Amino acid sequence: xxxxxxxxxxxxxxxxxxxxxxxxxxxxxxxxxxxxxxxxxxxxxxxxxxxxxxxxxxxxxxxxxxxxxxxxxxxxxxxxxxxxxxxxxxxxxxxxxxxxxxxxxxxxxxxxxxxxxxxxxxxxxxxxxxxxxxxxxxxxxxxxxxxxxxxxxxxxxxxxxxxxxxxxxxxxxxxxxxxxxxxxxxxxxxxxxxxxxxxxxxxxxxxxxxxxxxxxxxxxxxxxxxxxxxxxxxxxxxxxxxxxxxxxxxxxxxxxxxxxxxxxxxxxxxxxxxxxxxxxxxxxxxxxxxxxxxxxxxxxxxxxxxxxxxxxxxxxxxxxxxxxxxxxxxxxxxxxxxxxxxxxxxxxxxxxxxxxxxxxxxxxxxxxxxxxxxxxxxxxxxxxxxxxxxxxxxxxxxxxxxxxxxxxxxxxxxxxxxxxxxxxxxxxxxxxxxxxxxxxxxxxxxxxxxxxxxxxxxxxxxxxxxxxxxxxxxxxxxxxxxxxxxxxxxxxxxxxxx
Ligand SMILES: Cc1cc2nc3c(=O)[nH]c(=O)nc-3n(C[C@H](O)[C@H](O)[C@H](O)COP(=O)(O)OP(=O)(O)OC[C@H]3O[C@@H](n4cnc5c(N)ncnc54)[C@H](O)[C@@H]3O)c2cc1C
Ligand code: FES
Ligand code: FES
Numbered sequence: 001x002x003x004x005x006x007x008x009x010x011x012x013x014x015x016x017x018x019x020x021x022x023x024x025x026x027x028x029x030x031x032x033x034x035x036x037x038x039x040x041x042x043x044x045x046x047x048x049x050x051x052x053x054x055x056x057x058x059x060x061x062x063x064x065x066x067x068x069x070x071x072x073x074x075x076x077x078x079x080x081x082x083x084x085x086x087x088x089x090x091x092x093x094x095x096x097x098x099x100x101x102x103x104x105x106x107x108x109x110x111x112x113x114x115x116x117x118x119x120x121x122x123x124x125x126x127x128x129x130x131x132x133x134x135x136x137x138x139x140x141x142x143x144x145x146x147x148x149x150x151x152x153x154x155x156x157x158x159x160x161x162x163x164x165x166x167x168x169x170x171x172x173x174x175x176x177x178x179x180x181x182x183x184x185x186x187x188x189x190x191x192x193x194x195x196x197x198x199x200x201x202x203x204x205x206x207x208x209x210x211x212x213x214x215x216x217x218x219x220x221x222x223x224x225x226x227x228x229x230x231x232x233x234x235x236x237x238x239x240x241x242x243x244x245x246x247x248x249x250x251x252x253x254x255x256x257x258x259x260x261x262x263x264x265x266x267x268x269x270x271x272x273x274x275x276x277x278x279x280x281x282x283x284x285x286x287x288x289x290x291x292x293x294x295x296x297x298x299x300x301x302x303x304x305x306x307x308x309x310x311x312x313x314x315x316x317x318x319x320x321x322x323x324x325x326x327x328x329x330x331x332x333x334x335x336x337x338x339x340x341x342x343x344x345x346x347x348x349x350x351x352x353x354x355x356x357x358x359x360x361x362x363x364x365x366x367x368x369x370x371x372x373x374x375x376x377x378x379x380x381x382x383x384x385x386x387x388x389x390x391x392x393x394x395x396x397x398x399x400x401x402x403x404x405x406x407x408x409x410x411x412x413x414x415x416x417x418x419x420x421x422x423x424x425x426x427x428x429x430x431x432x433x434x435x436x437x438x439x440x441x442x443x444x445x446x447x448x449x450x451x452x453x454x455x456x457x458x459x460x461x462x463x464x465x466x467x468x469x470x471x472x473x474x475x476x477x478x479x480x481x482x483x484x485x486x487x488x489x490x491x492x493x494x495x496x497x498x
Contacts, residue, residue, distance in 0.1 A: 004215035007197030014085040015062075015189060016040065017095040026082050028201050028208035028250055029240050033057045033077035036092060044093040044123045045077055048152070050241040052076040052234060052303055053389070055151030058124035060131055062089035064186040069179065073278065073305040074131045076150075079237025080306065081230070083201060083208050084254055087193040089185055093123035096130060106130050109168040110161070117155040125151045128301065129165055137170025149388040150300020199255075206248035210255045214336070214365060217256050222338050225360035227251045232276060232306035234299065235315050259310075259365060269369040273310030280309050287371055288378035290397075291325050297382055298322075300389045310364045313346065316356045316421065319392045319460075323350070323422035325380045327414035328397035331369045337362040353420030376401045376410060377481055381473045383417075385460070393417055393461040396473040400432075400481060408432045408441070417461070418453040418470055427452040428474075442478045446471040 012023040026035075033050075036042045036059075048054035057077040065071040070089070096104035103111065106129040116122040125148065132138050132147050144165045153161065171178050199210040209227075211217040221227060228247040230236050231254065239245040253259065259272035262283045269287055271280050277295050281304070285292020298304055298312075298321050312320045313333060323346060331346045337359060346367075349357050358364070372378050380397040384390035395416035403409045411432045413425040431448040435441040455466035479486050 004213060004219045005198050005200075005209075005211060006216070008200040009193075009196045009198065010201060012083050012086045012199065012201070013192045014087065015089040015185065015192075017089075017091060018185075020188075020192065023082065025203060026201070027203055027205040028081060028083050029206065029247060030082045031078055031237070031241065032059065032075075032080045032082055032085065032090065035082045036077060036090075042092055042094050046120055046123055047078060048120070050078045051238050052079045052299070053150075053152070054121070055124040055128065055300065055302060056121055058127040058151065058302055060091040060127055060134070061085075062091065062182075062185065062189075063087070064190050068183050068186060070182040070186050072131060072134045074128055074150075074302045075306050076237075076302045079233055079241060081208075081233060081237070081240075081250070083199060083210065084230075084233070084252060086199050086210060087189055087255065089189060091127075091130075093126050096126065104130065104133075106133050106164070106168040109164040113160040113163040113167060115156060115160040115164040121151060121153040121156075125153065125161055129161075129168055131301075132165060133168050133170050135170070136173060137168065139166055145388075146296065147301055150302045206246060206250065208250045208252065210252040212255050212257055214256055214258050217251065217253060217259075217363065218336055218338055220251055221361045221363055224249050224251065229253060229314070229363055231274060231308040231311040231314075234303050234307035235311060235317075253363075267371055269371065271309050271367045271369065273308065273314075273364045273366060275308060275310070277304035277307055277309065284369070287329070287369055288325075288380075290378055290380040291322075291329075294321055294325055294380045294382055294395075297388060309367055313349065313367065314356070314358065314364050316350060316354060318353060318419060318421050319395070319417050320422060321382060321392055321395060321416065324395050324414040324416040325397040326367065326369060327422060327424055328380070328399045328412045329369055329372065329378065330399075330412065331367055333367050334365045335362050336365040341365065343368070347414070347422075347424045350421035350423070372399060373401075375403075379477050379480060381476060383469050383473075391460065394455075394466050394469050394473070396470060396477075398474075398477050400437075400477065402437045402481065406436050406438070408435055408437050413474075415453065415470060418455045418466060423453070425449060425452060437478070437482060439478075442474060446474055449474065 036045050046056035048056035058074050059077045060072050062070045062072045128151050138144050144162050201208040227249045230250050230252045253274050259274040261272050263270040281295045312322045327347045332343045335342050378399045382392050383394045384392050397414050399412045401410035411429045413428050416422045427448040428445045431444045455463045457463045
């Protein structure tokens with residue numbers, strides 16, 4: 001049988017600004033930040049945390065959008081590996097100024113508003129502002145906050161930077177020179193990697209493969225069942241920068257074309273494993289606005305532009321944000337090994353802490369999210385110390401249907417942060433189904449919750465706090481479903497921008 005991987009290529013091809021690069025003999029774990037600063041001596045891009053939190057390393061990646069133009073997104077260079085640049089354009093703060101020395105409008109706006117003091121965070125902010133400028137600019141404070149939530153500044157204060165975002169304006173949507181420039185870049189990138197087979201690197205430090213089809217991915221994983229699957233790298237990147245792990249081989253799924261889409265059927269949403277949070281946001285928000293809002297609060301814009309829903313599930317974290325919401329909605333995942341696929345209800349995928357129902361050589365191919373049927377109300381609540389860019393202490397997700405007589409006819413509840421895995425609260429569900437939706441049933445459901453979870457104490461929250469907050473979130477559900485006129489949310493009521 002012919003191999004699905006096709007021919008192999010051993011150089012990483014991309015554009016650094018407008019200049020072509022073809023790199024050989026690169027350690028596949030070298031980060032984009034290390035490459036920029038150490039190999040290219042482009043030191044505008046800074047290293048702060050090296051874990052995707054501070055935004056000092058923000059760069060913009062451009063890729064052909066499939067319609068002859070370019071799609072741009074910000075990412076954290078500190079946790080992206082160099083081979084993932086293949087077929088893309090990498091733009092850094094050095095690329096913004098014109099050849100005659102004129103500052104880019106976003107740079108000029110930062111000067112005009114005094115948006116920089118020590119300057120360490122400034123290149124990262126400028127790149128996030130540049131992304132806003134490329135996307136058409138923004139005047140809305142909430143949208144600007146969203147775009148900048150992944151950039152920390154410790155001396156200027158955010159007021160002047162937000163003002164710079166407003167002042168910078170944007171590229172005109174009908175600017176024909178800009179459209180031609182983007183079309184030319186897209187054509188160059190497409191030609192650079194066309195018909196040249198799969199990127200396969202053999203380096204003394206480790207191997208790296210970037211299959212282009214899910215058949216090739218399946219074949220590679222059967223051949224290398226111990227490989228590390230790399231999606232957005234927002235977890236895997238930190239294994240390298242913080243835990244100093246060596247990964248060999250790495251199989252990157254970001255170039256696998258047939259798992260990069262979200263399909264919608266009448267009853268469900270099917271999210272390919274390569275789909276980032278940013279690309280899944282709108283469709284998930286249409287399934288239920290609280291899922292959209294939950295996704296909007298994951299990490300920062302840079303993290304959502306890289307991280308995937310598939311990775312959030314596959315990593316098995318007890319505090320991943322999407323699993324409880326997807327469990328409450330009754331989602332399933334499609335696991336694939338070779339040509340064999342199986343569907344697993346998401347709640348059954350998580351066995352115990354650190355152990356998932358995934359065999360060596362198997363990968364998550366897609367996530368199937370049923371659309372709530374008429375009358376089913378979905379609510380999700382993320383409790384964290386900060387509202388944005390923070391890891392969850394407790395996450396509660398509920399899908400409830402109450403009939404005209406006030407009886408609970410359907411109820412699914414799932415929690416994150418309450419056990420070693422994201423978990424469905426079956427005793428709590430049983431305490432409510434068939435009962436009147438009133439305070440007595442609410443109390444019974446809260447008692448049931450206490451009998452089925454034994455949360456942990458850690459630096460995010462004590463076990464007592466976790467239990468109390470989980471019970472209180474049931475009260476919040478009760479108020480929001482029985483007295484919707486009561487204001488229960490200070491911010492984030494509307495699903496906003498990703
Ligand atoms: C600054 C920062 C903030 C964050 N904030 C949040 C947050 O608010 N909420 C939250 O839930 N998470 C958060 N995270 C964690 C992270 O973004 C998510 O877990 C993310 O969804 C992981 O997806 P990824 O595509 O980046 O996965 P990767 O890092 O590429 O992979 C994660 C794991 O999943 C495996 N994997 C990935 N895809 C597949 C697949 N298709 N099949 C089999 N295995 C696969 C990998 O081998 C690895 O074990 C944050 C991370 C950072 C760095
Ligand atoms: S260095 Fe802090 S996000 Fe990259
Ligand atoms: S200007 Fe100093 S950290 Fe932002």
